[in-house]
Amino acid sequence: MTQNNKLFSAAVIGAISLTLSGMTQAQEATADKRVALSNNYAGNSWRQVMLQSFEETAEQATNDGVIDAADAYTTSENQATEQAAQIQNLILQGYDAIIIDAASPTALNGAVQEACDAGVTVVSFDGIVTAPCAWRIAVDFEAMGHQQVDYLASRLPDGGNLLEIRGLAGTSVDEQIHAGIQRGVETHDAFRISGSVHGDWAQEVAQKGVAGLLPSLPEIAGVVTQGGDGYGTAQAFDAAGRDMPIIVLGNRQDELQWWQEQHAKDGYETLSMSIAPGVASLAFWVTQQILAGEEVPKDLTVPFLKVTQDTLESVLEETPRGSVANTVYTLDDAQSVIASADNG
Amino acid sequence: MPNVLRRPWLWAWLAAAATFAATLALGSGRGAGGLAYAALSFGAFAAIVGVGQMLVITLGPGNVDLSIPATMTLSATLALKAMDGAPDTVLLGLGVALLVGLGTGMANFALIFLLRLPPIIATLAASLVYQSLAIWSNRGLRVKPPQALAEFATGRTLEIPNVALVGLALSIGVWIVLERGVWGRWLLAAGQNPRAARLAGVPVERVRATAYLSVSVFAAVAGFLLASFSGGAALNMGAEYLLMSIAVVIIGGTSIAGGFSNVPGIWGAAFFMFLVVSMLNTYGAGAGARSVLTGVIIIGIVIAASSRRNHA
Structure with missing residues (x-):
C-alpha cells in the first residue's frame, strides 16, 4: 500500500516535471x-x-x-x-x-x-x-440559442409570446442561433415566437426594427437576442410604454449597466451571454x-461567457465603460x- | 389631369399611407398612434440625411456624397466623447458635431474641386479616412450621452418626437431657401446646365461648395441626434444611411439627373422606408423576401413617379 502510494507520488511528480519541461520546450520551439x-x-x-x-x-x-x-x-x-x-x-x-x-x-x-x-x-x-x-475554433451558437429559451422557460413556466431579434441576414452565425432558438421553442412548447426583426447586432437597428413591429404585437413575455441588440430593444419597449419583458442580453457594458439599474429599481432579472x-x-x-x-x-x-444575476456586479466592475465583457x-x-x- | 396628380412627392406619400394602412390592417387597427410615432422618430434621421443628399444630387449627374455614414459616425463619436456624459456639455457636443460636419464637407469639396476627382471616388475614399479616425479616436467604446440630451432626443413635444421637430425645422429651412432664395435658384440652374448657369453669372463652384458643406453638416447633425437617441455612438451606426439617403431622395421625386429638388417628397419617402420594413416584419416575411419586396416596391414607385412626370 505504502509502496503503491510512493510509486503514485513519483509518477505524479514525474508527470508534473515532464509537463513543465515540455512546456518550456514547446515555448522555445516557437x-x-x-x-x-x-x-x-x-x-x-x-x-x-x-x-x-x-x-x-x-x-x-x-x-x-x-x-x-x-x-x-x-x-x-x-x-x-x-x-x-x-x-x-x-x-x-x-x-x-x-x-x-x-x-x-x-x-x-x-x-x-x-x-x-x-x-x-x-x-x-x-x-x-x-x-x-485549417483548424477551427468555433462557438456552439446553436446551443447559445437553445439556452436562451431554456432560461426563459425556467423563469416563465407558463410560457408566453416571444420576440426574436435576429442578426445579420445571410450569415451562418445568424442561421445557427436562430436554429437553436427554434429547437428551444419546440422543446418548450408553451412559448410562441410572435414576431421577429433583424437587428444586425446593432442597438440602433434593433431599436428601429422593434419600434416598427411593437404596435402590432400582443403582450411580449420574453425577448431572445443575438448580442449587441438588447439595449436597443429595451429602449424601444420603453419608448412605446410597454411592460418590460425578460430580454436575454449579449454582454455589452451598456446592456449590463441597464440591467443593474433595472434590478435596483424593481428587481428585474435576466441572463446575458455572448462569446468573449x-x-x-x-x-x-x-x-x-x-x-x-x-x-x-x-x-x-x-465556451461562451455567461453573466448571471450573481456575477453581474463583478463582471460590470471589470468591463470598461462602453465596451464588451x-x-x-x-x-x-x-x-x-x-x-x-x-x-x- | 388634376394638378395634384402631377406633384412628384405624391407617390411617396401615397406609398407611405398604403404601407401604414397595410401594417395596421393585421393588428385590426390597434397601435396606429404608436406606429405613427415610431415612423416620425426614425423617419426624421432618414429625412435629415436625405435633405442633405438631395442638395448634392440636384447638382447634376455624378454628384453624390458617399461619406454620409462615416461623417455620421465620426461626428457622433467625437461629440459623445467630448461630452463624456457630463451635464451642461450639450452645446459643446453640438459644436463638435457641427465642426466635424464642416471639416468633412470642406475635405470632400477640396478633393473634388482641387484634385478634380469624381465625387463618387472622392467621398468614398474620404469616408475610409473618416471611419478610421472614428475607430482610432475611441476604439468603438460606447459613451453614453448626457442625461438631458438623451431625454431631449427620445422625448416629445405636443405628442411629436423632438427629433422629428428638429428634422422638420431643418427641412423647412432648406425648402424656403430652395423655393424662395436666390441660392436655391442658383442650385437648380447649376444642376440643369452648369455651363449655361456659369455664362449667366451663377457662381457655380460656390454653389457646389455650399451643397457639399451642407450635406456633411446635415449628416453630422443626424449622427449626433441618432447617437443621443440610441444611447451612444457605435462604429457601424451610419451603415444603413448610405443607401437610405439616396433612396429617399429618388423615391421622394427628386430627379436623379439633377436640376430638380423636392423636400416634401423626402419625408414621404422616409416614412415609407421605415413603414415598409415594419409592414413586412408584421407579416412575418423572411429577410430574403423582405429585401426582394422592398426592392420591387421601390422600383415600382420610381417608375410610377417618373412616368407621371414625363406625361404631364
Whole structure:
C-alpha cells in the first residue's frame, strides 16, 4: 500500500516535471516563428476589443520570447476577395501561421489551401473557414440559442409570446442561433415566437426594427437576442410604454449597466451571454501549440461567457465603460480546450 | 389631369399611407398612434440625411456624397466623447458635431474641386479616412450621452418626437431657401446646365461648395441626434444611411439627373422606408423576401413617379 502510494507520488511528480519541461520546450520551439492575424472587419466594439486582446497577448508573448512576431492585419471593406488577397500577401511575407477571423466560411478556402500547401499553419476562429486543412475554433451558437429559451422557460413556466431579434441576414452565425432558438421553442412548447426583426447586432437597428413591429404585437413575455441588440430593444419597449419583458442580453457594458439599474429599481432579472472577444487570445495560444508540434484536433469548441444575476456586479466592475465583457485566455486555457476536444 | 396628380412627392406619400394602412390592417387597427410615432422618430434621421443628399444630387449627374455614414459616425463619436456624459456639455457636443460636419464637407469639396476627382471616388475614399479616425479616436467604446440630451432626443413635444421637430425645422429651412432664395435658384440652374448657369453669372463652384458643406453638416447633425437617441455612438451606426439617403431622395421625386429638388417628397419617402420594413416584419416575411419586396416596391414607385412626370 505504502509502496503503491510512493510509486503514485513519483509518477505524479514525474508527470508534473515532464509537463513543465515540455512546456518550456514547446515555448522555445516557437521562438523564431512569426504569426499573422487576418481580420475581416473592425467596425464594431466587439471587434475592437478582440483586436486589443490579440495585440496584448501577442505583445506579451513576443516580449517573453515565446514567439518572434505576431502582427494583426484588418481588411477595410469586409470583402472575402479582399481578405483572400490579404492571405496571399501574408503567405508571400513568409509567416509561419495565419490566424483568420473570416469574412466567409467558404469563399476563402482557395487562399487557405494555398497557405496550407505553402506549409503555413491556418487557424480560424469566430468567423471560421471550412477548408479541411485549417483548424477551427468555433462557438456552439446553436446551443447559445437553445439556452436562451431554456432560461426563459425556467423563469416563465407558463410560457408566453416571444420576440426574436435576429442578426445579420445571410450569415451562418445568424442561421445557427436562430436554429437553436427554434429547437428551444419546440422543446418548450408553451412559448410562441410572435414576431421577429433583424437587428444586425446593432442597438440602433434593433431599436428601429422593434419600434416598427411593437404596435402590432400582443403582450411580449420574453425577448431572445443575438448580442449587441438588447439595449436597443429595451429602449424601444420603453419608448412605446410597454411592460418590460425578460430580454436575454449579449454582454455589452451598456446592456449590463441597464440591467443593474433595472434590478435596483424593481428587481428585474435576466441572463446575458455572448462569446468573449478574448477568443482571439485563445486562437493565438492554440496556434502556438500547433507550431510547437503538439497534436491538436482540427475542430475545437470555445465556451461562451455567461453573466448571471450573481456575477453581474463583478463582471460590470471589470468591463470598461462602453465596451464588451471579456475574458483573456492563457496558454493553460488553450491546453484545456485542446484536451477537452481530444476527449470529446 | 388634376394638378395634384402631377406633384412628384405624391407617390411617396401615397406609398407611405398604403404601407401604414397595410401594417395596421393585421393588428385590426390597434397601435396606429404608436406606429405613427415610431415612423416620425426614425423617419426624421432618414429625412435629415436625405435633405442633405438631395442638395448634392440636384447638382447634376455624378454628384453624390458617399461619406454620409462615416461623417455620421465620426461626428457622433467625437461629440459623445467630448461630452463624456457630463451635464451642461450639450452645446459643446453640438459644436463638435457641427465642426466635424464642416471639416468633412470642406475635405470632400477640396478633393473634388482641387484634385478634380469624381465625387463618387472622392467621398468614398474620404469616408475610409473618416471611419478610421472614428475607430482610432475611441476604439468603438460606447459613451453614453448626457442625461438631458438623451431625454431631449427620445422625448416629445405636443405628442411629436423632438427629433422629428428638429428634422422638420431643418427641412423647412432648406425648402424656403430652395423655393424662395436666390441660392436655391442658383442650385437648380447649376444642376440643369452648369455651363449655361456659369455664362449667366451663377457662381457655380460656390454653389457646389455650399451643397457639399451642407450635406456633411446635415449628416453630422443626424449622427449626433441618432447617437443621443440610441444611447451612444457605435462604429457601424451610419451603415444603413448610405443607401437610405439616396433612396429617399429618388423615391421622394427628386430627379436623379439633377436640376430638380423636392423636400416634401423626402419625408414621404422616409416614412415609407421605415413603414415598409415594419409592414413586412408584421407579416412575418423572411429577410430574403423582405429585401426582394422592398426592392420591387421601390422600383415600382420610381417608375410610377417618373412616368407621371414625363406625361404631364
